[in-house]
Amino acid sequence: MRFLILVCALCLAWLPRITSAADAGWWNDDWSFRKAITLDSGPKGGNLAQAPGRVPLLIRLHSGNFQFDGVAQNGSDLRFIASDGKTPLNYQIESFDPVLGVAQIWLDVTDLPAGGQQTVWMYYGNSKAPAQSNGAATFDPDYSLVYHFDDNAGAPPRDATAYNNNAQAGMLRMVDDGVAGKAARFDGNTVVTLPASASLATTAGGTFTFSSWIKLDALPTGATLVYARRQDGKALLIGLDGGVPFVEVDGDQPQRSQPGRPLKAGQWTHIAVVAGSGQVTLYVDGKSYGQVAAALPALNSPATIGGDAPGAATGAPAIASFAGEMDEVRLSRTARAAIAIETDVLSQGAESKLIQYGEDEKKSGFGFGYFGIIVKSVTADAWVVIGILLVMALISWIVMWQRGRYVGEVTRANDRFLDRFRAQGTNLLGMAAAEAQPALQRELGKSSLFRLYEVGAKEVWRRRDNHGRLVIASESIEAIRAVMDSTLVRENQRLSRSMVLLTIAISGGPFLGLLGTVVGVMITFAAIAAAGDVNVNAIAPGIAAALLATVAGLFVAIPALFGYNYLLTRNKAVTANMQVFVDEFVTRLAELHRDVEKSEPERAVVG
Structure with a gap:
């Protein structure tokens, strides 16, 4: 009888040790905790047929997969280590709120393979660690503009890349229900003006990529603009006509992509346009939606988001401004591959199978593990x-x-x-x-x-x-x-x-x-x-x-x-x-x- 009771007591005492982390392979002893994050591009995960290569993936933390215990209040002690257990990865914290238990972090994955898995480690728990969040290092040099819309209300959007292409005009109201953190509210009148910088200029027949998440308040009856750039009678326009996405290239003569199914109001949709090799392709939610057989014209004038600049559409029919919400606007100087567009959608969408979150582990002694996650959720x-x-x-x-x-x-x-x-x-x-x-x-x-x-x-x-x-x-x-x-x-x-x-x-x-x-x-x-x-x-x-x-x-x-x-x-x-x-x-x-x-x-x- 006493032996039975002794066995029960030993089981109770050793239960937390079952999930303790092995100290072998610990990146740095100054960090007390780590969390496994699995990037699964196989059939049970993102199911990527091709390797997208280097991509910024959205790490979305919330109380369901992370307890925010032991981490700095602003996330300054976060570190991401590659699957080799040694190489630090660049990242940018868009938002981090341990009180509400939510955080959005952009992780620079240098080489995401196709049809496989790799595990990166998120380390935390070092009160003396300096902040290393860096958008310029996280987004590769071909990104010429990235707007997270994480700015304070009433301030023009700021660029997260190294080019500092901050908006020149356009005071937007920020809302909290974005795809990643905050989103920008466009009221149908406000237009964001981008700088006419060399990094944003396009050459004749050059390459270019635009992408953004949009959510319509209601299906528009006519045409509305999401992105516009006009110069000397030539233009690149991205918008919606009666809720149907389109891309229009005005070179020697205007050409617009063929219409498809309209979007749904009140629902986030990913829009992307890729230009290169004499063709412009429109993507909706990562899938090819329409094409224009035209080369990109040379444009170095200020571009706009959410509508046309005043007087820019001289000699052309006026197009209404966008009414709704917008998040994660990105411009690239290169033609992003279709698999990269698809990966963005998989990573940033609400139901992402591409990214799976493992247990929290402690460097030594008793680990949190699965049992710890359960206990903290009671x-x-x-x-x-x-x-x-x-x-x-x-x-x-x-x-x-x-x-x-x-x-x-x-x-x-x-x-x-x-x-x-x-x-x-x-x-x-x-x-x-x-x-x-x-x-x-x-x-x-x-x-x-x-x-x-x-x-x-x-x-x-x-x-x-x-x-x-x-x-x-x-x-x-x-x-x-x-x-x-x-x-x-x-x-x-x-x-x-x-x-x-x-x-x-x-x-x-x-x-x-x-x-x-x-x-x-x-x-x-x-x-x-x-x-x-x-x-x-x-x-x-x-x-x-x-x-x-x-x-x-x-x-x-x-x-x-x-x-x-x-x-x-x-x-x-x-x-x-x-x-x-x-x-x-x-x-x-x-x-x-x-x-x-x-x-x-x-x-x-x-x-």
Whole structure:
């Protein structure tokens, strides 16, 4: 019994160590924690048929995949290490809010393969580490402009690349429901003007890429512009006509892409345009949507986002400005491959299978691991249930330990008593002599058989006549048995004392754990409904944490069940020995009674 309890205690003590991180391969001992992030381009992940090469991927952290414990308040101690465990990767923190439990980080993946997996490590937990977030290093030199729209309200958008192509005009209102962090709200009147820098200029027949996420307030009845650049009667226009995306190239003559299906209002959609090799291709959500067989004209005038610049459309029909939200506007000096556009959509979309988040690990000692993620996701009500179950487990272990120790002492003492009792031979009351009692009490005081014997012997000694002889009538035999049986019942009660607590733990533990699980699942789904987030990474930790209450209930019930059955078997053996002894004592007493009756017919005397 004690061995069973010791095993349970050791399992409980070593449980956190099961998920501890191996110190081998730790990048830097100054960082206390790390998190595995798997980039899966295989069939079960992003399913990329070609290798996109170097791409900036969006690492989206939230309370479902990261607990924000042990990390700096502004994320300055974050470091990303390549799969070799040695090479630091460039990154840019767009937003980091540990209070709300959300963060958006752009990670520069130098070589993303096709149809495979690689694991990068996110290290954190170093209060002395300086910030290293750097957009200029994260986005490759061919990106000439990247607007995250993470600026303060009323300020023109700032460029995240090394070219510093900050907007020259256009005060936008920022909203919090962007694809990545904040987004820009265009009211149909505001136009953002880009600088006429050399890095943004296009050459005749050159290469160019535009991409952005857009969300329409409502489908426009006419044409609206998302991006425009005009110069000397030539233009590159990207917009929507009745909600249908288009790209138009005005060279010697205007050419517009063929129409397709309109977009849906109130839904984020990725738009990209790639120009190169005498062809301009329009992509919607990473898929080819339309084409124009035309070379890109030479343009070095200021471009605009969200509409035309005032007076820019001289001699051309006026096109309305964009009304809706816009996020992640990017311009490139090169023609991005179709697989790169597809990778952007996979990485930045709400349901990204390309990026999978692993467990949090601690450098040494006890790690967080899967168990740590579950524990940190447990709600207050579940902690109450688990606390009650742990108290029940402690009580049941104490009961098992005490009852196991008690029944063991009784069994060993009974064995010693039987040896002494058998040695008395026909002297049935020899051990009841007054002079032998102190020594017998020290040796056999814990024996239930000895206590039965004492009660029986006292009942026999009570039947003395005036001359000090023991006189036992026939009816006295059954009276002595009744007294011994009542003592046997009390001895059984002593054996079964507190056993009811084990039955409560066995039957009540799983039900109480189930109650905690059901309540936890209800709260998890209620939180999901309130947040409107159906991402599995937001659901799984809450469900797993809710199931911890059931595990705790089984953790209480299973050892209690084993201990109860073990103790019950031992108690039954002791009870059987007591019943046999009562029968033996009374039977031998009856034999002596009959012998005396034969020798003295007038009365029965024992002694």
